[in-house]
Amino acid sequence: MSKETIQSLIDRYIDVSFSVTKKEESLMTEQLGSEITQDQHYILRYIYRVGSCTSTKLAEEFEVKKSAITAIINRLWEKGFIKRTRDEMDRRVVYLTLTEQGEIFYQKIEEKINCFVELFMSKFEQSEMEQFIDTYEKLNQVLIEIKDKQ
Known part of the structure; x- marks a missing residue:
């Protein structure tokens, strides 16, 4: 080229x-809407999918400082969406799970997000969408490899 x-x-x-x-x-x-930020949504989505995790794991997964995760978790806890449970063996470890209210809220929001994504995905042929996602996943992998080398 x-x-x-x-x-x-x-x-x-x-x-x-x-x-x-x-x-x-x-x-x-x-x-x-005004109830939740995108970062809060991604955190709820992650916890919903894994069931339980620590704030340290979230910070690693989202590649941010633990203080940033703590601020988001505090806001979600204040809204009643997150429950904190101390580990029985090591009281320093705190597990995060969704409350029943958090799960209901997450499912409601996820339904809205799915409808939104489906709206633009429907403008493409299935093969185009699959190729796009494959390429996007490849880009993600390339970026991970570049980051790991630094």
Whole structure:
């Protein structure tokens, strides 16, 4: 590939990545409403899927400092969505799970998010969507490999 072609592709990638990210964040925020932020939604989603975890595990998974996770967890706890349970053997370890209210809220929000995602996914053929997701997963893997090398 020529240097000009590479630069053109880089420019297109940066432009579309920025545009898609901003539009997606804005539309997702509309779906979530004022009750919950996107970060809080992702935390609820993660805990819902794994069942139970620690704030340390969340910080590792989301690649942020533990203090950032603690702030999000505190807000979710104040809303009654998260329950904290101390480990019987090691009282320093605190497990996070969703409360019944948290599960109900998460399922309600997830239904709205699924409808939103289905709205734009339906504009593509199944093969296009599968190819896009495969490519996006490959991009994710490449980024993980680059991060691991640093």
